[in-house]
Amino acid sequence: MRVIGTAGHVDHGKSTLVRALSGIDPDRLKEEKQRGMTIDLGFAWMELPGADFGASAIPDAQAAPEMVGIVDVPGHLDFIKNMLAGVGGIDLVLLVIAADEGVMPQTREHLAIIDLLAVPTGVVVLTKIDLVDDPTWLDLVELDVAELVEGTRLAGAPIVRVSAATGAGLDALRATLAARLAQMPARRDRARPRLGIDRAFTLSGFGTIVTGTLLDGTLAVGDSVVLLPSGLPARVRGLQTHKQSVSEGQPGSRLAINLGGVDAAEVQRGDVVARPGSLQPTLLLDAQVRLLADAHGPLKHNARVDFFTGASEIPARARVLGAEAIAPGGVGWVQLRLERPAVVVAGDHFILRTPSPSATLGGGVVVNAQPGRRWRRHDAAVLTRLAALVRGAPDELVLDALIRAPFATPRQVKEQASLDDAAADEVLAQLEAQGAVLRLQAGGEQVLLALDTWHRFAAALMQMVENFHAQNPLRAGMPRSEVRSRLQVVAGDVSLTPRLLNALLTHATQAGLIEGSDALIWRAGYVPALNAAQSAAVTRTLAAFAAAPAAPPNPGETLALLGGDGPLFEMLLEQGRLVRLGGDVLFRPQDVEAMAAQVGAHIAAHGSITMAAARDLLNTSRKYAQALLEEMDARRVTRREGDLRVLR
Numbered sequence: 001m002r003v004i005g006t007a008g009h010v011d012h013g014k015s016t017l018v019r020a021l022s023g024i025d026p027d028r029l030k031e032e033k034q035r036g037m038t039i040d041l042g043f044a045w046m047e048l049p050g051a052d053f054g055a056s057a058i059p060d061a062q063a064a065p066e067m068v069g070i071v072d073v074p075g076h077l078d079f080i081k082n083m084l085a086g087v088g089g090i091d092l093v094l095l096v097i098a099a100d101e102g103v104m105p106q107t108r109e110h111l112a113i114i115d116l117l118a119v120p121t122g123v124v125v126l127t128k129i130d131l132v133d134d135p136t137w138l139d140l141v142e143l144d145v146a147e148l149v150e151g152t153r154l155a156g157a158p159i160v161r162v163s164a165a166t167g168a169g170l171d172a173l174r175a176t177l178a179a180r181l182a183q184m185p186a187r188r189d190r191a192r193p194r195l196g197i198d199r200a201f202t203l204s205g206f207g208t209i210v211t212g213t214l215l216d217g218t219l220a221v222g223d224s225v226v227l228l229p230s231g232l233p234a235r236v237r238g239l240q241t242h243k244q245s246v247s248e249g250q251p252g253s254r255l256a257i258n259l260g261g262v263d264a265a266e267v268q269r270g271d272v273v274a275r276p277g278s279l280q281p282t283l284l285l286d287a288q289v290r291l292l293a294d295a296h297g298p299l300k301h302n303a304r305v306d307f308f309t310g311a312s313e314i315p316a317r318a319r320v321l322g323a324e325a326i327a328p329g330g331v332g333w334v335q336l337r338l339e340r341p342a343v344v345v346a347g348d349h350f351i352l353r354t355p356s357p358s359a360t361l362g363g364g365v366v367v368n369a370q371p372g373r374r375w376r377r378h379d380a381a382v383l384t385r386l387a388a389l390v391r392g393a394p395d396e397l398v399l400d401a402l403i404r405a406p407f408a409t410p411r412q413v414k415e416q417a418s419l420d421d422a423a424a425d426e427v428l429a430q431l432e433a434q435g436a437v438l439r440l441q442a443g444g445e446q447v448l449l450a451l452d453t454w455h456r457f458a459a460a461l462m463q464m465v466e467n468f469h470a471q472n473p474l475r476a477g478m479p480r481s482e483v484r485s486r487l488q489v490v491a492g493d494v495s496l497t498p499r500l501l502n503a504l505l506t507h508a509t510q511a512g513l514i515e516g517s518d519a520l521i522w523r524a525g526y527v528p529a530l531n532a533a534q535s536a537a538v539t540r541t542l543a544a545f546a547a548a549p550a551a552p553p554n555p556g557e558t559l560a561l562l563g564g565d566g567p568l569f570e571m572l573l574e575q576g577r578l579v580r581l582g583g584d585v586l587f588r589p590q591d592v593e594a595m596a597a598q599v600g601a602h603i604a605a606h607g608s609i610t611m612a613a614a615r616d617l618l619n620t621s622r623k624y625a626q627a628l629l630e631e632m633d634a635r636r637v638t639r640r641e642g643d644l645r646v647l648r
Contacts, residue, residue, distance in 0.1 A: 041072065111148065213255075456490060
């Protein structure tokens, strides 16, 4: 699931563009419609045909249309705080610039914000091209835009010319969005879901509804959750994404959650929905901060700032560490002392603004969400530790190591993450308890797998098995050898050895996804479905075998009894209702056991048996007797001594 956000100067056509793309008016407030200007966040969604976000699990899978959420933000300077509440969880930004006006002040500020928040990718949209008659002017605006985004995360981003009024360029924009999103890695599932609330309201007959973008995990109907920082317990009564009810919300999706147990008056923008015990609010956090080059002044020690992360806005004091101030364009360390608790994790990005005059100062990344105490400002050991943490929190380092090297042993993970044994063991225990890391038994050793990687393998496995069942409805299951070769493509450079394959398939079986035998894999609960004609053919065929158990039909006769249905013939063999012995002889398995018991009893009584004696004992032909005796030899029940068979 992906979410797109708009950005750009007021009256440059952001909401009009969203309406043209999605058919949904994101302006929901009466005042917005009266003034023709977006004031608060608006929401919409659209389908991008041919998109495949998060990489298709099977190489030959056809990409299905994907629904993407859209967050439309206000462009007016007076509503910058509302804009900040909407861009925290987006995957791609649409930087909207009116072709007739070009780059304007809020264009620059919005660009600075999305750069500081490290929005992964973006597209620049030149709107209102129908108002420009001179193509040279459009070329000049594009040059101006290319210069503007140079050195930011949008450097080199595609620039698409669009008219929402005439529809010109909309198809090209959709194709560009699909291509950009398809290049992005799938959202990480940390098994630690959290949803920053950007809207809360009451709906008659349902109660409290909250909306936001789900990060770091999944939420399902019936889950117990908690509202943070208040700690109010609640229950997920219902979920919707794009106004469609779902049983489970996926990482990165826009969700509307019907919460039971809380009143809408108890919820405010910026609160976080999470699983009980998974996150802890904090009043103190360590961060690395980068000031804008054109900031009004330096960030001085103990300065008052407004801290924006997710959908929350919190006043704070910035304790500058290791220096007296951070200059415009500079980078430094701060410990933020918040006036209200925040719900953040290491790696979260944020924006800092000056309260008066209100202006964007800079932004940064949380490196320690729970420092526990105030640091001495010039403690070299603290600065060294922060410098080490900025490359990633220990849990992120472990997960990154497992993404780079799936199926690593615990020792290999510790080495890849460059963590000491005690720290690594503690982090691994936490991640396993959360379900973010799986520990599998592969032969004689344990291997670890990130939940994201497991999802990828599980999706590939289920897709290939479902495709096999669809194409071979009468076969019991997919050969394990074929499963391994197809999953090897998903594994990439990692050699999917038999022990690793067995570990994956064992976990899939325990998860209730599949069932299997030594030779075949099938979807859990799958039974080949026969139509009336096929059922009658099977009954007729097995009756013929029962009528002559020692001299049953040969393969050609069997196929004829089945009406020439080759897949039906293979199904009887795969299910073990018929067995094929040497010499292309077919028997029912119960008949093989009964005849083998007869032969065994004869040998026990007489010491041995000849081929001719076995033939006469079973009242069959030499061909069938020979096939049975060779099968008994293969099972090590008998052994051949010249023309005789004796018991082993």
